[in-house]
Amino acid sequence: MLHLHARTDPAWGRRALACLDEILVDHAHCEKKAASTAIGLVFRYPEYPQLAVPLARLAREELEHFELVIGHIRRRGGELGRLRPSPYAAELVAAVDRHEPARAIDTLLCCALIEARSCDRMQVLQRALADALAHADPRVDAELVELYDGLLACEARHHASYVELARLLPGADRVQIEARLEALAQHEAQVIAGAPPIARLHAALPACE
Ligand SMILES: [Fe+2]
Ligand SMILES: [Fe+2]
Numbered sequence: 001m002l003h004l005h006a007r008t009d010p011a012w013g014r015r016a017l018a019c020l021d022e023i024l025v026d027h028a029h030c031e032k033k034a035a036s037t038a039i040g041l042v043f044r045y046p047e048y049p050q051l052a053v054p055l056a057r058l059a060r061e062e063l064e065h066f067e068l069v070i071g072h073i074r075r076r077g078g079e080l081g082r083l084r085p086s087p088y089a090a091e092l093v094a095a096v097d098r099h100e101p102a103r104a105i106d107t108l109l110c111c112a113l114i115e116a117r118s119c120d121r122m123q124v125l126q127r128a129l130a131d132a133l134a135h136a137d138p139r140v141d142a143e144l145v146e147l148y149d150g151l152l153a154c155e156a157r158h159h160a161s162y163v164e165l166a167r168l169l170p171g172a173d174r175v176q177i178e179a180r181l182e183a184l185a186q187h188e189a190q191v192i193a194g195a196p197p198i199a200r201l202h203a204a205l206p207a208c209e
Helices: 010-044 049-075 088-093 102-134 142-167 174-193
Strands: none
Touching: 010 049, 010 102, 049 142, 088 102, 088 174, 102 142, 102 174, 142 174
């Protein structure tokens, strides 16, 4: 269960195929950012030792994904370069409560929603890739379909892990967490709906054809 208020239209995946190489570079940066965010939380919250090992493990997985995606970019003759990120994550975390311990809970729930949206986008992209492969589209190969097949399951697991970690914090009873997750998921749906049309994993329909 991804707790998303609005799932991605399959049309997004079909449009993403038109700028697949840029989507892949953005995807690599997202994996790197996911690892950095997880480690950043370990540094920020030494008073919550229950977060340390799960977040260290998660960061390691994200770095493995980062390396994996770079491998696919290079296999396709591309290279990792600087890319302006989607404003999605910054706009999402703008809703985080500024006061602790609510800030810690909100931050973990926003991470959970980013993981959920990544999973949702990868699912749509994987279906578009599989469909293109079945139609012998030269932009797509079986390795890329397998890449997203494997990754989307991990991102769904990361979503559940972040929700569980939020529940481990002081002052976080189950009812409060559910209510806060619901409110942040509503905000997330607005942020993703309002994201600009650029070739990013967390943006609107890519404009390139
Ligand atoms: Fe990942
Ligand atoms: Fe993840």
